[in-house]
Amino acid sequence: MSPRGGLAILALAVLSLAATAIAATPSPIILPKPTIPLNFSHQKHLKMGLKCLLCHAEAVKSVDSADSLLPKEAACSREGCHNIEAANATPPKKVYPKSTCDTCHVDFVRGQDPKPDPVILPPPRLRMTHRAHALLGIVCGDCHRDMDKQTGPSKNGWGERIPTMATCIDCHNGAAAPAACTTCHLAEDDGRIITEFADTEGKLSPIGRYRDDDHRDPNWTFRHSFPARDQAYCYSCHGTSFCLDCHAGATKPQAIHPGNYVLLHSRDALTSSDNCLGCHEGGVGCQKCHETTGVSETAALAQGALTTRQIHPQGWASFDGGGENHHAQSARNSINTCVTCHSEQECIRCHSTRTLRVNPHPPGFSGKALQNRNDAACKKCHDDL
Amino acid sequence: MYRSYDTPALSEEDVVLQPFSQAFRLTAGERWENSRVGFETYVRGIGDQTQRGPGFRDASRVYYAYLDLVYGRRHPLDLRVGRQTLTTGGDLVAFDGARLRYRGPLFVGLEVFGGTTVSGFGAVTPQGIGEGGGSTIAGGSTGGLQLFLTGVSETQARLGFRRIDRDGAVDREDLVADFAQRFGRFRVYGSGEFSTLLMQPEEGTLGTSVFAGYGTFAELEGFHYTPIFGASSIFNVFNIEPYDEIRLRVRTTQRWGRIGAYVKLGHAMYGDGETSENVGLGGSWRASPRVSFGARTFFSTGYQGERTGASAETNLKLLDGGRLQLILGGTWAMAENTLLTTNSGTYLSAMGGIAYVVPDRAELSILAEQFADAYTSGDPRLTASFRFRFGAGYARTKGLDPSQRRVSP
Numbered sequence: 001m002s003p004r005g006g007l008a009i010l011a012l013a014v015l016s017l018a019a020t021a022i023a024a025t026p027s028p029i030i031l032p033k034p035t036i037p038l039n040f041s042h043q044k045h046l047k048m049g050l051k052c053l054l055c056h057a058e059a060v061k062s063v064d065s066a067d068s069l070l071p072k073e074a075a076c077s078r079e080g081c082h083n084i085e086a087a088n089a090t091p092p093k094k095v096y097p098k099s100t101c102d103t104c105h106v107d108f109v110r111g112q113d114p115k116p117d118p119v120i121l122p123p124p125r126l127r128m129t130h131r132a133h134a135l136l137g138i139v140c141g142d143c144h145r146d147m148d149k150q151t152g153p154s155k156n157g158w159g160e161r162i163p164t165m166a167t168c169i170d171c172h173n174g175a176a177a178p179a180a181c182t183t184c185h186l187a188e189d190d191g192r193i194i195t196e197f198a199d200t201e202g203k204l205s206p207i208g209r210y211r212d213d214d215h216r217d218p219n220w221t222f223r224h225s226f227p228a229r230d231q232a233y234c235y236s237c238h239g240t241s242f243c244l245d246c247h248a249g250a251t252k253p254q255a256i257h258p259g260n261y262v263l264l265h266s267r268d269a270l271t272s273s274d275n276c277l278g279c280h281e282g283g284v285g286c287q288k289c290h291e292t293t294g295v296s297e298t299a300a301l302a303q304g305a306l307t308t309r310q311i312h313p314q315g316w317a318s319f320d321g322g323g324e325n326h327h328a329q330s331a332r333n334s335i336n337t338c339v340t341c342h343s344e345q346e347c348i349r350c351h352s353t354r355t356l357r358v359n360p361h362p363p364g365f366s367g368k369a370l371q372n373r374n375d376a377a378c379k380k381c382h383d384d385l
Numbered sequence: 386m387y388r389s390y391d392t393p394a395l396s397e398e399d400v401v402l403q404p405f406s407q408a409f410r411l412t413a414g415e416r417w418e419n420s421r422v423g424f425e426t427y428v429r430g431i432g433d434q435t436q437r438g439p440g441f442r443d444a445s446r447v448y449y450a451y452l453d454l455v456y457g458r459r460h461p462l463d464l465r466v467g468r469q470t471l472t473t474g475g476d477l478v479a480f481d482g483a484r485l486r487y488r489g490p491l492f493v494g495l496e497v498f499g500g501t502t503v504s505g506f507g508a509v510t511p512q513g514i515g516e517g518g519g520s521t522i523a524g525g526s527t528g529g530l531q532l533f534l535t536g537v538s539e540t541q542a543r544l545g546f547r548r549i550d551r552d553g554a555v556d557r558e559d560l561v562a563d564f565a566q567r568f569g570r571f572r573v574y575g576s577g578e579f580s581t582l583l584m585q586p587e588e589g590t591l592g593t594s595v596f597a598g599y600g601t602f603a604e605l606e607g608f609h610y611t612p613i614f615g616a617s618s619i620f621n622v623f624n625i626e627p628y629d630e631i632r633l634r635v636r637t638t639q640r641w642g643r644i645g646a647y648v649k650l651g652h653a654m655y656g657d658g659e660t661s662e663n664v665g666l667g668g669s670w671r672a673s674p675r676v677s678f679g680a681r682t683f684f685s686t687g688y689q690g691e692r693t694g695a696s697a698e699t700n701l702k703l704l705d706g707g708r709l710q711l712i713l714g715g716t717w718a719m720a721e722n723t724l725l726t727t728n729s730g731t732y733l734s735a736m737g738g739i740a741y742v743v744p745d746r747a748e749l750s751i752l753a754e755q756f757a758d759a760y761t762s763g764d765p766r767l768t769a770s771f772r773f774r775f776g777a778g779y780a781r782t783k784g785l786d787p788s789q790r791r792v793s794p
Binding site: 169170173174175176177178179180182183187188189190191201207208209211212214216217226228229230231232239240241243244247266313325329331332333334335336339344347348351360361362363365367369370373374376377378380381 | 413427555
């Protein structure tokens with residue numbers, strides 16, 4: 001099989017893997033998993049025409065996301081609903097709807113278990129006021145969608161119908177409602193989102209659902225530049241120094257390059273030096289090491305080391321034409337790499353009307369547009385301008 | 386932060402300790418319901434006795450020091466004054482000046498900036514520009530504006546203009562644009578940079594990605610790049626060919642990042658009909674909060690030779706809360722480079738490190754690396770660093786203060 005055939009099969013295999021969909025769940029960092037050992041079907045209750053506020057009356061007053069808005073037992077046992085007293089009388093009376101303890105409390109046996117397993121609702125890491133939403137006329141179903149489809153107990157902690165950020169940003173888009181992250185996310189006084197919580201493992205980070213910014217992407221470090229163009233968005237969590245740690249850091253982060261990358265970097269430098277320059281300011285890193293190790297024309301000539309450290313193939317700078325071993329081709333294809341070692345002056349030794357007049361311009365070249373705006377480059381080689 | 390380390394050297398006599406560096410960062414701010422004021426600065430000083438290049442001396446400076454004033458929630462007005470960095474156009478440029486950002490009610494935001502250029506961390510300053518190959522672009526001016534879409538569901542778009550002047554004349558002038566649009570599970574995105582000085586495109590990206598479930602993406606992307614330098618560089622008028630690449634990437638992260646994997650395939654096209662192919666495959670596994678593994682392989686062939694390699698590492702966290710951290714890793718690679726002939730051969734490296742971390746306070750780490758290859762003499766490399774951080778009030782809550790959660794009735 002040819003290498004390209006192998007690559008094609010591999011591509012198909014990984015695309016098949018990608019097609020495996022997994023259901024979305026709320027972030028366990030924003031909504032730590034609760035314990036709700038209750039049997040409950042919103043579908044059944046809504047089919048009977050019951051309104052949300054009949055059970056969740058406290059919701060319209062809530063200004064804290066940590067408020068428990070689950071109905072208390074008294075609300076469930078109100079007249080016409082679950083007649084717990086009658087169902088648990090001795091002898092028990094037949095009531096409708098079913099009202100024994102285990103109707104709601106999972107596996108609870110009256111007389112055997114001291115009390116039902118408790119409901120535990122860890123406080124969400126969000127700012128959320130049901131009251132403000134209610135005052136604006138927003139009804140429960142606008143956010144808690146498809147509750148009539150929730151038939152059983154919660155399988156994923158908060159349940160499949162808990163609103164996720166996708167629901168919030170339908171309105172919180174900067175037009176209908178504020179879009180600032182700190183509208184909902186907890187923030188420090190400097191305005192940045194709190195991403196680590198003292199009592200929870202893990203760190204809050206984007207997963208790429210709303211933008212192309214999945215920070216968990218193993219390749220994220222090398223592909224963050226596109227989302228980073230929206231600097232204000234990055235600053236929601238990161239300080240400016242976060243950028244500089246890598247882009248202008250005193251040492252390279254170990255996660256960026258493997259241990260011996262210094263010896264392997266030339267190919268990347270030859271083919272995608274714009275990526276290198278994203279971190280290595282102005283070629284400083286190139287020049288420093290290249291001069292130190294003698295891998296530069298200037299240093300090599302000064303040390304008389306060019307013959308032992310000859311890094312280009314024979315015929316590299318010959319005058320007998322082009323070819324793949326001639327520097328002209330590399331200069332055309334990756335000029336950024338050339339300039340990490342070679343200065344303009346080295347090029348001008350041949351490519352100038354004052355020297356050997358070897359024309360470096362492309363066929364049909366006209367530099368008028370540039371010359372009219374800034375002729376500094378032209379004057380370096382042409383006396384007649 | 387104090388650091389001391391050495392670089393690979395030719396012999397024992399050539400081992401030179403790199404300079405100590407010391408950095409100071411200050412973040413202060415106060416926030417109210419509809420406004421915020423803040424000040425941030427970052428200063429780094431480096432004691433360079435090596436005299437081996439301009440880089441370290443240039444790296445010793447005030448990196449940023451700005452005052453932030455933000456007013457409004459729905460349509461915030463954000464003014465930043467002082468030394469700051471900007472990423473408009475993909476480059477990271479620092480300047481002394483002001484930036485005003487306003488997110489307007491008509492789905493359009495505006496950002497205007499201008500000031501005196503301090504430095505550039507991006508492609509605006511490749512060495513070779515000018516006579517001495519210096520790194521600084523200080524002294525000129527930077528200015529521009531950017532319009533961006535806001536409040537349009539599933540859509541992001543920006544259009545910007547940036548101009549950098551040096552020595553009294555225009556040095557860079559670019560139009561930059563990018564967009565992203567989601568259609569359910571599909572996403573289309575693109576970006577472009579056009580030099581209005583040279584009247585030619587510089588960089589362009591067009592791609593689409595498929596969101597195939599939580600943390601799983603497939604992405605097909607085309608990339609175009611033509612190097613453009615400052616206006617005074619002669620390289621702008623050289624016969625330069627564009628570089629194009631088609632990339633396919635599939636990545637998945639499951640169980641909230643505990644398992645990750647990616648595959649990358651690339652086909653690159655150079656001038657003169659030259660091409661190269663590359664493939665990368667990698668994965669990571671966080672077996673527990675204290676044990677993680679990562680591994681990756683790559684292979685490339687075509688123009689400029691073949692390269693094959695693999696690397697792997699493991700991280701272990703021990704003691705109370707993982708304060709003691711161990712890292713072990715290694716790499717293997719084989720390269721055949723037709724244009725840099727001395728670079729061909731087999732490369733091996735091993736790495737081992739230990740760090741003691743006091744969360745949010747201090748970190749002491751020592752990392753040792755050993756290379757084995759035919760190209761260098763294989764001197765070991767040792768990196769030691771000590772970071773110390775202190776704060777007043779910054780880490781006081783970590784989200785445990787209920788008042789941070791409550792919203793004013």
